[in-house]
Amino acid sequence: MRDQKAAFAAAASTVVGQPAEDVASLIEYPPQRDLGDLALPCFRFAKTLRMSPQDIAARIAQALEGRPEFASAAVVGGYVNVKVAREHAATMAVRQIRADFEAFISRQRLRGHRAAIDYSSPNIAKPFGVGHLRSTMIGQSIVRLLQMDGCETVGINHLGDWGTQFGKNIAAYLKWGDEETVRRDPVRELLKLYVRFHEEAKVDPTLDEEGRAWFKKLEDGDPQAVALWQWFIDESRKVFDQTYEMLGVKFDYYLGESFYNDKMQPVVDELRERGLLTVSEGAEVVDLSAWNMPPCIIVKSDGATIYATRDLAAALYRHDVLGADRLIYVVGAEQSLHFAQVFKVLELMDRPWAKDCRHVAFGMMKYNGERLSTRRGKVVYLEDVLQQAISEARKIIEAKNPSLPDKEAVAKAVGVGAVVFNDLKNYRMHDVDFRFEDVLNFDGETGPYVQYTHARACSVLRKAADQGCALPEEVHFTEVGDLEWAVIHQLNQANEVLERAVDELDPSLIARFTLDLCHTFNRFYHDVPVLGADTEAVRMQRLALVDACRIAIARTLYLLGLEAPERM
Structure with missing residues (x-):
């Protein structure tokens, strides 16, 4: 309002x-x-x-x-x-929404700013599990929220493509792998090898030494190690991209951890020059005790760099090269201390933009109450979940509307929407217990319910057109009943909700707004005659209100990463 x-x-x-x-x-x-x-x-x-x-x-x-x-x-x-004054408010809101929804909902507060958003970031040669859904879709939604508020964005997929695990992957593949088998289903087969490696290492600890030796070869540029590592990346990317396509997710850059290998030494050198490094148990660290934090390890006792070094290099690159004045990291809550340390070190390095670095933490994704673990092979593949949801949507369409045009596209939009909305409707800091019976329940406060409400609004407008009732561009409300006012009142809160969602970097606020709008619209739809209104003027007013709701629901679904089918 x-x-x-x-x-x-x-x-x-x-x-x-x-x-x-x-x-x-x-x-x-x-x-x-x-x-x-x-x-x-x-x-x-x-x-x-x-x-x-x-x-x-x-x-x-x-x-x-x-x-x-x-x-x-x-x-x-x-x-x-x-x-x-209801008539005035209704006239202004409906007019603005139908003319330019973005101008209605946004004051463009972030115009002139550029934000780099780090999200999704799966590990190479590991499955894209259902646990990755949270970072991926929270991050995608934040990109769209910031854009709606006027911010230029840079979406970055910080792939996990470096570390000792790749020595283990290489060792496992050379011991037990088969090229033809891996090529048929790369990520799942590589996971089997990775799990086997950890099981065998419990009995034979020398395997861990072998894994470290292969990673050292990779660091030193050994041709065989580099070729296998690059193959793992290429095959993993193909599988990841299939899942991203299903989700409708795109990135501006894929910059994995390895991208920063040659960018870390300048960070270490600067920290030394500034006198920020001290030696602790053989490692070089930044002492953060004055801020009640443990030391931030920069160089380990064996001379190797660590995650913090890499993230400092990445932050400098994102600001200095990519031109971002705001850095946002959509990473699980368990990394809160790590990012607090990194941001404090950036501040000690006299980077004034450190104050505009944000860690967007989120709760854990569990599966039927249990924690997922790649190392133990406890993985639920996100692609399997999406395919099952699409299949369930397809069955419902065949049962209820078999003549629906473009059924496959609608089934995909509804199935994927069910999975995504089930996650984003939760406050991001809450843990989410993934259960198929909840995700695939298309009734209640679900993505399909919101999508169906949009399709219902589209249906009303189609029926009006079939009856020769063309909507005028301008409508002036002369009377507004209680149910109509409830819809207008809800629509008029869109700007406040957007700004809160941007300030708190929390898509669940948009999801809740959309649900409330759909509940309010459906009460209006059931109890107030639209096409059967008493006068032509009132019919035009109500049709214009339906049109405004259609636009608002579609645009808020877009902010959440969901499609808005016109027929279901």
Whole structure:
């Protein structure tokens, strides 16, 4: 309710003598609808103005008289409770949404900024498990949220393509692998070899030494090691890209850990020159005890660099080369300390943009209550989950709407949407227990429910067109009932929800808004005649409202990474 809040705050600011923007931040939604649509508590102004809150509220109410945005203003205790002029608000909201939804929802607060978002980041030669869904889709949604708020974005897939594990992968493949078998199903076969390696190493510890030796060869550029490593990357990328295509996810850059191999020494050199490195148990570290953190290891006792060194190099590259002034890392909550250390070291390196580095933590993905583990072979392949969801959607379509055009595309949109929405509707810091019966339940607060509501709105508009009822570009509301107003009131909160979602980097706020809008729209659809309205003018108003809802649902689905089928 951006416009109404702005008008309310502008009038109130003339009374209280504070900037309208500050006053706007204090405006609330009353707990009961019959109290009004907006409320301003006046208690904090009393001391400065040397007036009672009730007297201040009365003066503000008087200042609101005659404003076209408001139907009434009442003093209740120390509050000014305002009822919005429904017809005016409905006309303005529907007009703006139908003309330009982005302008309606966004103030473009981040125009001129460029953010690098690090998300998904699966490990090469490991499966793209259902656990990777969280980083992938939270990250994709954050990219779109930032873009909607005016920010230029750089999406980065920081592939796990370096480390001792690749020595183990190479050793396992050379001992037990078969090229033809691996080529048929690369990632799954390489996982089997990796799991076998760890099981055999429990009995024969020399295997771990062999794995380390092969990684040393890889570091030294051994042709056989490098060729196998590159093959693992190429085959893994093919499999990952199939999953990304199903999810509709794209990146601007695939920059794996190995990309920064030649960029770490300058980081170490700078830290030494600045006197930030100290020796601890043979390792070189940055002492962070003054900030109640353990030391940040930069060079291990054996001379090797570590994750923090690599992430420091990556941060400098993303800022200095890619031109990002904001760095965002969509990585599980278990890495919170690591990123706190990295950001603090960047600050100690006198990088002022360190304050604009954000770790977007999220809770763990479990499967039927159990923690997933690649090393133990406890993996649920995301592609299998998506295919099963698509198959389930296909069955429902065949049972309920067998003549639906383009059934396969709709089944994919609905099946994938079910999996993605099931994740994103949860507050990102909560753990998610993945259960097929929940994900594939297409009733209730689900992606298919939201998609079906969009298709329902499209159906109403198609029926209107079939009856020769063309929607005019401009509609002026002359009457707005309670159910229509409930929809308008919900739509008018879109901007606030977007800004909160961007500020908190949490797509679940958009998912909740979309669900609430769909619930409100469906009550309106069931109880208010649209095509059967009493007059042509009212029918036009209601059809325009349906059209505005269609646009809003489609665009919020897009922000979450879901498609919006027009028929289901």
